[in-house]
Amino acid sequence: MTHISVIGCGYLGAVHAAAMASVGHTVIGVDTDTQKLQKLENYQPPFFEPGLAELLEAGQAEQSAGNEGADGTSQRLLFTSDISRAAEASVHFICVGTPQSQDSNAADMTYVNSAINDLMPHLKPGDLVVGKSTVPVGSAAELAKKVAPTGAKLAWNPEFLREGHAVEDTLRPDRIIYGVESGSEDDPAVAILDQVYAHNLRGGEAGAAGEVGVAGEAGAVTPRIVMDYQTAELVKTAANSFLATKISFINAMAELCETAGGDVAVLADAIGMDKRIGRRFLNAGLGFGGGCLPKDIRAFIARADELGVEQAVSFLREVDSINLRRRARMVDLTREALGGDLSGKRIAVLGIAFKPNTDDVRDSPALDVAERLEQAGAQVVITDPEAIENARRRDPELTYAPDLTEALTGADGVVLLTEWPQYKNLDPVAAGELVAQKIIVDGRNVVDRRAYREAGWTVRGLGRQE
Numbered sequence: 001m002t003h004i005s006v007i008g009c010g011y012l013g014a015v016h017a018a019a020m021a022s023v024g025h026t027v028i029g030v031d032t033d034t035q036k037l038q039k040l041e042n043y044q045p046p047f048f049e050p051g052l053a054e055l056l057e058a059g060q061a062e063q064s065a066g067n068e069g070a071d072g073t074s075q076r077l078l079f080t081s082d083i084s085r086a087a088e089a090s091v092h093f094i095c096v097g098t099p100q101s102q103d104s105n106a107a108d109m110t111y112v113n114s115a116i117n118d119l120m121p122h123l124k125p126g127d128l129v130v131g132k133s134t135v136p137v138g139s140a141a142e143l144a145k146k147v148a149p150t151g152a153k154l155a156w157n158p159e160f161l162r163e164g165h166a167v168e169d170t171l172r173p174d175r176i177i178y179g180v181e182s183g184s185e186d187d188p189a190v191a192i193l194d195q196v197y198a199h200n201l202r203g204g205e206a207g208a209a210g211e212v213g214v215a216g217e218a219g220a221v222t223p224r225i226v227m228d229y230q231t232a233e234l235v236k237t238a239a240n241s242f243l244a245t246k247i248s249f250i251n252a253m254a255e256l257c258e259t260a261g262g263d264v265a266v267l268a269d270a271i272g273m274d275k276r277i278g279r280r281f282l283n284a285g286l287g288f289g290g291g292c293l294p295k296d297i298r299a300f301i302a303r304a305d306e307l308g309v310e311q312a313v314s315f316l317r318e319v320d321s322i323n324l325r326r327r328a329r330m331v332d333l334t335r336e337a338l339g340g341d342l343s344g345k346r347i348a349v350l351g352i353a354f355k356p357n358t359d360d361v362r363d364s365p366a367l368d369v370a371e372r373l374e375q376a377g378a379q380v381v382i383t384d385p386e387a388i389e390n391a392r393r394r395d396p397e398l399t400y401a402p403d404l405t406e407a408l409t410g411a412d413g414v415v416l417l418t419e420w421p422q423y424k425n426l427d428p429v430a431a432g433e434l435v436a437q438k439i440i441v442d443g444r445n446v447v448d449r450r451a452y453r454e455a456g457w458t459v460r461g462l463g464r465q466e
């Protein structure tokens, strides 16, 4: 088993640290955010992520040595603000964020650079620093040079987890990518990473996970691909760009359906049956948001520009604009549905997270639309099962109602912006008794339109006819 440090304990790092401990490694998680740490030190998730609480709990398991806490006992998983504790580990994962820069589209590398700077004094010859953060191509080669004087090596090991499925995606990823200095299988970093991911690579047996109750699926072998740094960095950026393009493609078709006539949901089903295309990520609606897709495609354009190959990814500018146009269209459609004027209209906003099963509102299309509706004179009442506190922190001016019934009561219109199951499966008859006017605009194309119409509702959807 390996002694691991994880620098940065957000959506990526906290889940990675807990997952690594659950399969038997000794893990020290380091973060500078005291509020987050307070929760993690008590093995409580600092954000909403299904399955994380159970995984953290498993990390409390005592062990005979390594990871001694203040009380002298030794835990499989410990969290601290003291980066010098990373000296006890030999493999160090960099899991800090790379948000969009304040003044440009480029990725802000401040947190990655300071994580490496803070870690440097504690590195020893033979250690491996493993980058997981999404970085512009070329960063890993630079960082490898920087850590070289300590005798440590660097690998790039991008992470593809989806929020809301982060535990599952971390424990059982589709593939594992090793970007290593030589780009080849015999690089010393490969053997180290193989030990870290032994539970995924072994197959045929449940890993050490069984010991702490979070078992790796017996028999499942995850493909792992060894490559150079640049390819590893690009795998992540290319994957996110492809996914964003797929969503914007179907949303462009939605624009066409809106003007030419046609139903984008039927269109998506029909083209999705072609196995070369596939139905996943073809849900037309309000488009993509969150802490990854939007900023990653912008950072990719910025990096390509720096490299003088801007043309190669200029289509991503269009992907971004199609995505943003959906938000404006949603406001227009709501205005149309409500008779041409939004002023003074009470609108129930169902969902404010950027997608279901998360409390994350970073670049949330739902929050953007709610703000635009309010600016257009509507009085929005927002409900969401998990994301209200985060949304309130971003926009305290808006009105929030934790209770769905309260949000619906007296509404002149309902807009569904995040497809949480409870909104998707809302009973149109019961909801119809609460609202002032039975008008719903489905920003995610998920409600049963026929059931709503039978209950007397007017239903509008992006890319669909009345």
Ligand code: UDX
Pocket (backbone or CB within 6 Å): 159, 160, 161, 162, 163, 164, 240, 243, 247, 280, 281, 282, 283, 284, 285, 286, 287, 288, 289, 290, 291, 292, 293, 354, 355
């Ligand atoms: C994404 C990538 O999937 C993940 O591999 C990467 O590591 C981080 O970025 P995430 O941001 O958690 O993950 O969300 P994802 O499930 O990919 O959804 C992204 C956005 O696209 C959401 O706003 C979602 O609502 C939207 N979306 C998704 C659509 O609008 N239509 C679809 O068909 C699918």
